[in-house]
Amino acid sequence: MAQIIKLDLSLPIWQRFFSVAPLVLIGTRDERGQLDFAPKHMAMPMGWENYFGFVCTPSHKTYQNIIDTEVFTVTYVRPTQLLLSSLAASPRCENDENKTILERFDTFSASEIEAEFLQDGYVFLECQSYQIIDNFGENSLITGKIIAAHVDEDALRTSEQDDAELINRSPLLAYLHPYRFSTIHQSNLFPLPANMKK
Numbered sequence: 001m002a003q004i005i006k007l008d009l010s011l012p013i014w015q016r017f018f019s020v021a022p023l024v025l026i027g028t029r030d031e032r033g034q035l036d037f038a039p040k041h042m043a044m045p046m047g048w049e050n051y052f053g054f055v056c057t058p059s060h061k062t063y064q065n066i067i068d069t070e071v072f073t074v075t076y077v078r079p080t081q082l083l084l085s086s087l088a089a090s091p092r093c094e095n096d097e098n099k100t101i102l103e104r105f106d107t108f109s110a111s112e113i114e115a116e117f118l119q120d121g122y123v124f125l126e127c128q129s130y131q132i133i134d135n136f137g138e139n140s141l142i143t144g145k146i147i148a149a150h151v152d153e154d155a156l157r158t159s160e161q162d163d164a165e166l167i168n169r170s171p172l173l174a175y176l177h178p179y180r181f182s183t184i185h186q187s188n189l190f191p192l193p194a195n196m197k198k
């Protein structure tokens with residue numbers, strides 16, 4: 001029988017096994033209007049209502065931009081955008097604050113805030129920064145109130161169509177930390193207990 005192994009907490013544990021996460025691109029602008037994108041997998045809804053949060057660090061431009069402008073966008077990327085998402089984590093050029101690779105990204109403007117989305121994603125959230133909680137070690141939790149949200153028609157759930165077919169036609173990207181990914185075409189209905197309450 002397989003043994004259960006105790007992990008050494010003197011190092012972060014998250015490299016020692018795989019877990020499933022989404023992958024989103026957080027879009028911000030600095031005070032000069034220079035746009036930035038960064039991939040985040042530690043990202044999720046903050047509860048059942050329209051709040052969103054992700055883990056960042058004060059040394060990242062994303063964090064500094066949100067402190068300065070108080071807004072950010074979230075683009076949920078498709079499996080076809082894996083490479084672009086990864087390139088958004090490219091290091092900055094010396095003597096240049098910018099990630100030059102971002103100039104190659106096709107983007108479009110948010111409707112309510114001064115920020116951009118990555119073209120061809122499937123969910124687009126516009127967020128007003130809400131609470132920022134620092135000191136999870138070097139990391140911080142950045143949360144936002146969603147003030148506008150759009151979904152590409154091909155990923156929108158409707159009562160007329162089957163959910164399994166929707167995922168099959170518009171597959172989802174799963175980020176498997178550390179540094180693997182999977183494309184999800186196939187899914188099953190989750191077996192909920194009778195009379196479950198949220």
Ligand SMILES: Cc1cc2nc3c(=O)[nH]c(=O)nc-3n(C[C@H](O)[C@H](O)[C@H](O)COP(=O)(O)O)c2cc1C
Pocket residue numbers: 023036037038039040041042043055056057059060061062063085086088089090091175
């Ligand atoms: C697949 C992937 C997932 C990542 N997830 C996170 C994350 O959840 N939180 C985080 O702080 N950094 C994460 N990073 C690292 C940042 O995206 C990266 O350091 C980025 O360049 C920071 O950009 P910025 O300085 O423009 O904010 C991730 C990188 C990759 C490649």
